[in-house]
Amino acid sequence: MLHDTSPAAIAIFAAFVGGVIGLSMYLGRAKQSARDYYAAHGQIHWFVNGIAFAGDYLSAASFLGICGMIAFSGYDGFLYSIGFLAGWVVALFVIAEPIKELGTFTLADALDARFKSPAIKLAVAVSTLVVSVFYLIPQMVGAGSLITPLLGLPHAAGVIIVGVAVTLIVVTAGMVSTTWVQFIKGSLLVFFCAVTTGLILDRGLVENTGSLAPQVRTVRPDGSVLVDGAPQTRDHDLRPVGTLSRLPERYAGRRATGPLGPLEYLAALEDSTVVTWTAQKRVDAAGAHTTYAPVERQGGDLLKPGGYFRGLTSGKLADRLDFASLMLALFCGTASLPHILIRYYTVKDAAAARKSTVVGIAAIGVFYVLTLYLGLGAMTSGALDPTDTNMAAPLLARSFSTTLFAVISAIAFTTVLGTVSGLIMAGSGAVAHDLVANVFGVAMTDHEKVRCGKIAAAALGIVAMALGILFKNFNVSFLVGWAFHIAASANLPALVMVLFWPRTTRQGVAAAVTVGMLAALGWILLSADTFEKVYGLSRDLAPVPFSQPGLVTIPLGFLVLVSVSLLTPPATRPA
């Protein structure tokens, strides 16, 4: 669909970007030590850090991706929310306090605290960069993809605006400015999602059948687009979809329920009839045709598992293992993500690390409950773009007012800014602190360590922009999932065993990180999903039995660590 651009959205986004860059320059005006740059001198208040956790963690995938998945497929998007939040339990109860006491600037500091081994620092720095780049690419491509429908600018403009803004934020004041940007973003995101949810409940459910005629979108070989056989224009475009065709019996004779409570809304939707749209693709000499056709479904069918994860009802063991593997990776991955873990160094002690995680869990938990309502509200808003699931949340907002559309669109971009700044910060520490200083042994003064970190951040910013433009036409949404699997397989076994198994050796840690990372990456590259979506080959050619690797590669990381540790000399213990 062609979307009208919103000058108000551009103005709000420009004001936000200008504001955070100004704030960063203000915070970065004083001379910085390495501890200031990499860890905000450990002086961030635990409440601010907790909200910044939310700002760091809630990426475009969480906000736009989950809303879109719920709007188009129902309950299964909420399973992602449950898995993403559950990972924070591992972070709070197992990782938060020990890692704060072990490390100084990076994940490698913590894993290597007992051993002082360049091999561990090298393995963890590489794993940090791999995870961060896989996480970074979809954020940057997402920024480019969003800017055209929301702000009317070309893809590259979105990538460059985000890249330049984030680089300025990070190089001016490092972790201090990154923290405040994430705090502001996290606060705005949760607040405006709550406002939108309030509006959804106040509107209640409304019957709105609209036209149920199928729609065909054709992309011709020259790139031009036809809608139902005629050129696509603003006056001849796909119709918005996502309607409710029948309210429950108890509302007989009414076309709207009126305001509903949070549980009433869900119960009424279960008893309603909802129109969802399927997409069938066909390619011939005239172009690629996608036919969108309506299907009337009971609300109850959309509010149970199986709408997106079809394997749950297929009866095949491999499909169920695939789902179990994804849920395991979400559970284990959060506490293994380098850009999340470095936030523990920004508070003063273990108690502050604990309290900030609790605040983070509260903010993120509330957000994920709100996304359920945003997704279901979008599903029945009559405003969905059948070609773009990521537009569900902004289009839902537009069904209320153009001002809310402008605000939600601008927040979608700030979402990218907050997450990318955390990723650039993690990558900067891995390059400057772990690789240059500790692996290559370059002697640096404190001031030089800061300068090296800023140069690394600027270089990573340029790489991020290049990747965002390079991967423009590539389906990259699954890369965030890859990042969780790789992080969980490479980092979690080492983190847990360093904390709980005294017999762990430096060789065991280095081997587990390396094998976990390569095994997860290798499995993904040989999976059916990658064969189909990346290589364009048949799924049947894939040699591994299911696509999500965590169920195999996370235990493999533990096995390698234990085996190698038992085969190598134990670390010397204090007398």
Add this chain to the structure above:
Amino acid sequence: MPDHPLPPRASRTGLVLFWVYVALYGGFMALVLARPDLLALRPFGGVNLAIAAGMGLIAAALVLAVVYMVARADR
């Protein structure tokens, strides 16, 4: 050869709460995998088990986190 002191560990309270949550999360995922049809039931008349359990898991994470914060308040 430097000494290698053992790192600080998570508290016993934290580990107990962690296993409580693992049981809740694992139980829910087992139900999703083994009997997804049961999650469509509406034993309380309003929302179905899938929604109630999902909301419950999110609420449980927050409740256990607050319990942990209170239990460790003096440390």
